[in-house]
Structures are given as C-alpha cells and as structure tokens.
Amino acid sequence: MxxxxxxxxxxxxxxxxxxxxxxxxxxxxxxxxxxxxxxxxxxxxxxxxxxxxxxxxxxxxxxxxxxxxxxxxxxxxxxxxxxxxxxxxxxxxxxxxxxxxxxxxxxxxxxxxxxxxxxxxxxxxxxxxxxxxxxxxxxxxxxxxxxxxxxxLNAFGKKDLEALLNRALEQDAFLKSKKIELKETEALLRLSGGDGRKLLNIFELLVNSENSEPITITDELVKTKVQKNTVLYDKTGEQHYDIISAFIKSVRGSDPNAAVYWLARMIEGGEDVKFIARRMVILASEDIGNANPTALVMANATFQAVNTIGYPEARIILSQCAIYLASSPKSNASYLAIGKAQQKIKETGDLSVPLHIRNSPTKLMKDLGYGKGYAYAHDHQDNFMEQEFLPDEIAGTTFYNPGNNARENALRDFLKKRWKDKYGY
CATH class of the missing domain: 3.40.50.300 (P-loop containing nucleotide triphosphate hydrolases)
Incomplete structure (x- = not known):
C-alpha cells in the first residue's frame, strides 16, 4: 500500500x-x-x-x-x-x-x-x-x-473536508479494514488549512501511527502525533497565509522590528521572493498611498530587483523595503476612495458621461454637443477652471477624503483652494 x-x-x-x-x-x-x-x-x-x-x-x-x-x-x-x-x-x-x-x-x-x-x-x-x-x-x-x-478554485470548507474524510472511510479498502472512530475533527480540519490532500495525508499518518484498535481520532491525538512534526513554515499551507498576514499587519502597524521578524520567517521557509515583493507593492498603495507616494516606487523597484537578484542577496533588498514601508506614514484613503466609487457604480449603474467632457473627434459628434462648454484647464489662471466632471446624478459626491498626515493635509489644502466647499475638504 x-x-x-x-x-x-x-x-x-x-x-x-x-x-x-x-x-x-x-x-x-x-x-x-x-x-x-x-x-x-x-x-x-x-x-x-x-x-x-x-x-x-x-x-x-x-x-x-x-x-x-x-x-x-x-x-x-x-x-x-x-x-x-x-x-x-x-x-x-x-x-x-x-x-x-x-x-x-x-x-x-x-x-x-x-x-x-x-x-x-x-x-x-x-x-x-x-x-x-x-x-x-x-x-x-x-x-x-x-x-x-x-x-x-476555493479552499475546502469544513463540510467539504468532513465529506472527504467520510468518503475515505467508506471507500478505501485499507481504512475499511480498521476500526476507526472520528470522535473529534476540529484540530484535524484546522491543520489541513482547507487542503484536501493534506487532510487525507494527516489522517493516514494518524491511522498508521496507532498500533491498537479501535483507533479514536481526537484533537489531542492530532496535537501529539502531528503538530510536533509539522514544519515551522509550510509555504503552501496555513502557515503561508498566517505569516504573510502577520507581516502585512506589522508593516501596516508601523512596527519595523516585527516586520523584519516575519519577513525572516518567510525567507527561512523558502518563500517565493516574488510573492513577498508583490505583497509589498500592494501594501505600499493600500496602506501608505499618498501619505508617502515614494513607498510605491520603492516597493516596485524592490519587486524588479529581487526578480533579478534572487536568494540569498534578495533578503537584503526585501529587508530594506519592509523597514521603509513599516516606517512610513500610513493612509488608506486611496483604497477607500476606489471602494466607494465602485459601490456607487453598483448603486447607480452606468451613468452617462456629461456632454461637455465627451470626446468629439467627428463633426457629427460636435453637432450633437459633444465637448461643448468644456474649459481647457491650462488656458486659465493656475491651470484650473471649476466645472463638473461627474455625471449629473452624482454631482458633488466625495470619494477621496485625504488622510490625516503631512502630505495629504497639504493635498487637502490644495483641493480646498480649488474646490472651496464643494467636496467638503
């Protein structure tokens, strides 16, 4: 067998x-x-x-x-x-x-x-x-x-995993020859991390580790027989998701020491450098954004660099970037803005583009009023002329609310001078 x-x-x-x-x-x-x-x-x-x-x-x-x-x-x-x-x-x-x-x-x-x-x-x-x-x-x-x-394809849910265990007991000739009781399965299911193959491998390991029957599967048995032998970092399983989550939350929480620790855990576990760097690119925009726009440049440069360099030297570049991101001011204002805009679209549907900001490459389009009344910003003082760019139905809606940090406070002041009270800046 x-x-x-x-x-x-x-x-x-x-x-x-x-x-x-x-x-x-x-x-x-x-x-x-x-x-x-x-x-x-x-x-x-x-x-x-x-x-x-x-x-x-x-x-x-x-x-x-x-x-x-x-x-x-x-x-x-x-x-x-x-x-x-x-x-x-x-x-x-x-x-x-x-x-x-x-x-x-x-x-x-x-x-x-x-x-x-x-x-x-x-x-x-x-x-x-x-x-x-x-x-x-x-x-x-x-x-x-x-x-x-x-x-x-999604990770298996609890019911799927339980169904998989029951199928194994019903169909596999070796397991059918044993007296097995599934008394507790919580630890077994949790340790599988939604991975059906891993669940069955662990289950088979448990059965083979017991010398007497009946074999009673309990959470305690799983902890003593399996968890002690589980690798510290499984880059395809639960640890993969838990540790990258800890890393991201440490950077978001402005703790460079914790960020470097969790980064080291991933490096020691052989995690793909592209995966780590890609997550930092996303994080630089989602959690730092315009509070420090250079963070995105730094993260993207890191992604390019580690792809070229590879391990072991890539660890130095990843460390530098992780510390920089963790030490940067934070803002999720851009992340929230796109979320609000997408939600508004779901609520209001495909609203018509206002005529004055439509493209008008043909005479017919111009005759229909496309582009009529549009003010070319660069022809006006300070390269600005107040006009409406949103559809009439949602005119004046605020999607972007600058975060409370030095750079975005300056952005807020700039936008307030331009738009006065229109967007509530």
Whole structure:
C-alpha cells in the first residue's frame, strides 16, 4: 500500500467530486460545458489540494478526450513539443474532442516554455488546462492568458473536508479494514488549512501511527502525533497565509522590528521572493498611498530587483523595503476612495458621461454637443477652471477624503483652494 490515500480515493466522475460547486454544481460555470464536451482552454487557479488535477482528469474522462499531462517542475520545451506532436496525430484532431494537455504548476514554466504552447492552443491541436497556485495575471504570459478562461478554485470548507474524510472511510479498502472512530475533527480540519490532500495525508499518518484498535481520532491525538512534526513554515499551507498576514499587519502597524521578524520567517521557509515583493507593492498603495507616494516606487523597484537578484542577496533588498514601508506614514484613503466609487457604480449603474467632457473627434459628434462648454484647464489662471466632471446624478459626491498626515493635509489644502466647499475638504 504505497499509493497515498488521496490518490486511492481520487474521484473519477463529477458526481463523486467534492466542493467547487460554483464551477461544477447546478448552474456552475463549467457544468454545461463539461456535459456537452466542448471545453475551452482553462487555467485553474487555487490553493494546493483543492482538486485542480482531479477536475482536469474528470473533464477528460467525461468528454471522452485523449489526456496528456506534464509537470512544469520536471518538463521542458522539448517535452511540450513532443506531447503536442503526439496530440496532433491523435484521432480527435478534427473533431470537437481534441486532446487535453494538462500542465500542473504552469506558473513554473518560463516565458519560452509558455510560448511553446501558443501555436497548439491557437490552432486547436490541444485544449490546454493549466493548474496554478499563483495569480495567473503575474505568472502566465498575456498571449497565453488571453487564450484561456481562468477559473478560481476555493479552499475546502469544513463540510467539504468532513465529506472527504467520510468518503475515505467508506471507500478505501485499507481504512475499511480498521476500526476507526472520528470522535473529534476540529484540530484535524484546522491543520489541513482547507487542503484536501493534506487532510487525507494527516489522517493516514494518524491511522498508521496507532498500533491498537479501535483507533479514536481526537484533537489531542492530532496535537501529539502531528503538530510536533509539522514544519515551522509550510509555504503552501496555513502557515503561508498566517505569516504573510502577520507581516502585512506589522508593516501596516508601523512596527519595523516585527516586520523584519516575519519577513525572516518567510525567507527561512523558502518563500517565493516574488510573492513577498508583490505583497509589498500592494501594501505600499493600500496602506501608505499618498501619505508617502515614494513607498510605491520603492516597493516596485524592490519587486524588479529581487526578480533579478534572487536568494540569498534578495533578503537584503526585501529587508530594506519592509523597514521603509513599516516606517512610513500610513493612509488608506486611496483604497477607500476606489471602494466607494465602485459601490456607487453598483448603486447607480452606468451613468452617462456629461456632454461637455465627451470626446468629439467627428463633426457629427460636435453637432450633437459633444465637448461643448468644456474649459481647457491650462488656458486659465493656475491651470484650473471649476466645472463638473461627474455625471449629473452624482454631482458633488466625495470619494477621496485625504488622510490625516503631512502630505495629504497639504493635498487637502490644495483641493480646498480649488474646490472651496464643494467636496467638503
């Protein structure tokens, strides 16, 4: 019994598949496409152990397509081209059931490796299904991304994980031969971090660690048998999310010492430098913003630098940036402003652009009043002329309220001189 439990009970049909009902449940985004067997090239994006590989296999099985699989960890351009050549020669080439090429961890493919897929996807030689734990917007080249539909798979919820455990007990021959009682599962579920594969691995470890029956699964058993052996930093599990959260909150809370500590935890755990730097770019805008605009420049420069340098020297650059961001004044005013604007759009819909600020490249548009009455700011004193830029229905609405810090207080004074009392500055 060398095959892992997760592999032994891997579902083979949609009916057996647990979770991701937003994709394969009633009215799910993929349900009808799978039933009809006409599936576009896809990217499955989600945390580890959420069924990306399983779903790809099921799609191939239920649509009756040839299935080829590659791992981005161990495959190169030569492997990709060989699979594509085999796919081109398959019987399904000139039907809607062209072969499926599944690439696990596609984010690990280099640009040239991803480029090698473009022709096959474009010409329909294969239907590509890529699986990634990283944001495809950053890790998949635009040309390939534009040819694929991206679907997000969510971490398993409590009910999904419980269903997975019960299935294992009901279906796996080895577990059925044992007397097992699930008395308490809270610690087991929590330790899995929403990762179905990890849950089953831990469960199997618990069962194998007990020499006598019945085997009673309790929170205490999990703590004594598993947590002592858990690595300090699991960059694909719960620790990954907890520690990046601690890091972000330390920077937001202006504590450079805590920020460097949590940064060091990630570095020691082998976290991807791009992941850390990307989070700092977001944080620089979300939590610092116009209180110190240079923070975004610094964070973006860090992102570029660590991609070039790599470990171990990248740790110095990350440390410098983390300390700078933590020591900067904070403002989330820009973050709040875009949120308010988006909410207003949801409430009011697509309001018409006022005529005077519409584009008027043709005579007809000018005759219809497009651009009429618009005041070109640079033709007026201080490069400003008060006029309305928002739709009439929401005229005068304030979205941006400057934060209480030196730079944004200066911005508030500037805006107040321009707009007087219109926006309440």
């Amino acid at each position: 060398n095959e892992p439990l997760a592999e032994r009970i891997r579902p083979k049909t949609l009916k057996e598949y647990i979770s991701q009902q937003h994709l394969i449940g009633k009215g799910g985004a993929l349900t009808e496409q799978i039933k009809k067997g006409i599936v576009p090239s896809l990217i499955f994006w989600g945390p580890p152990g959420t069924g990306k590989t399983t779903l790809a296999n099921i799609i191939a099985n239920e649509s009756g397509r040839p299935f080829y699989t590659l791992s981005a960890i161990s495959s190169g351009v030569k492997d990709v081209r060989e699979v594509i050549e085999r796919a081109k020669k398959s019987d399904g080439l000139f039907t809607s059931k062209n072969p499926i090429l599944f690439i696990d961890e596609i984010h690990r493919f280099s640009k040239s490796q991803q480029d090698s897929l473009l022709g096959a996807v474009e010409k329909g030689w294969v239907t590509l299904i890529g699986a990634t734990t990283e944001n495809p917007s950053f890790e998949v080249i635009p040309a390939l991304l534009s040819r694929c539909q991206v679907y997000v």
